[in-house]
Amino acid sequence: MPHEIRTGQVYVSCRPGDDRRIRVDEVHPPLFPGASATRVTVSNVDGLPKPREIWSDKLHPTDTKSNEQPRRSEYALETP
Secondary structure, three states: OOOOOOOOOEEEEOOOOOOOEEEEEEEOOOOOOOOOOOEEEEEEOOOOOOOEEEEHHHEEOOOEOOOOOEOOOOEEEEEO
């Protein structure tokens, strides 16, 4: 389910035991028209910022999949 990814949103890791939180610093335009994912620059919320780019399809609005199973990887929205 696509959702709007905006600068300043905070996402939490869905990996069990990983308490990493990342903040969206910049959402880049699509590489080509109709692209399903775009590049997003993120940085760590806690500790050193460590800016890096990830694909937008790794960021999800909830920590559950469409089949109601918990996600075991990627990131879920913590703050809207």
